[in-house]
Amino acid sequence: MTEQPALSILFVCHGNICRSPLAEGIFRAVAAERGLSHLFRLDSAGTGGWHIGSAPDPRSVAIAARHGVDITGQCARKVTADDFRAFDLMLGMDSTNVEELRRMAPEDARQRVHLFLDYAGLGPRDVPDPYFGGPDGFADVYRMIREASESLLDRITERWSTPASGQASSTI
16 A cells, blocks of 8 residues: 555534544544554544533543543534535534534535445444443444444555556545
8 A cells, every 4th residue: 555645534423522532532543553543634523512622521531441542632622614624524423413514514525524334334324422321322332433443444545555547546
C-alpha cells in the first residue's frame, strides 16, 4: 500500500459525550494497532450543544478504559459550519444525527455525511444511545463501534491499496 494523505473523519452523535467520543477513541485505537494512526485526523462532535465543554460520560470513559482506550482528553463540542469543509467524512451514530447533519450541510458537503454502521458495511442500523440505560448498554455500544471501526478501516485501506485506472485512490 502506498503512503496516503491523512483522511479526516468526524464522528457525530447528539451531545458528544457517549457514542461519538467512543467512536473517535476506538477508531483511533484500531488505527494505532495497525500502525496507521498517521493516516487519519479524527474528531467527534454533537448535533446539539447541551454538553459543550464537558468530558465524555463517565460510563463511556469506563468502558473505553476497560478495553485500553483513553478518551479522557476529549471535550464535547457542537458541529460547526467549518466542519463541513474540514472533514472528508462525517459519520452519524444514528439516522437522526445523519438527518440533522444533512440539514446543516452545504449542498456540496452532503455526500460526505453517512450513517456510521451502514458506511462501515454493517447494514443500515443505528448505534443506540446508551445515555439513559445502564452499563450493559455502554458495553453493547462499545462492541458495535469496535466492529464498525475495524470494518471501516478495512474498507478504507482496501480502497487505498486497490488501483483504480492504474492509480491508488485516496477517496472513499
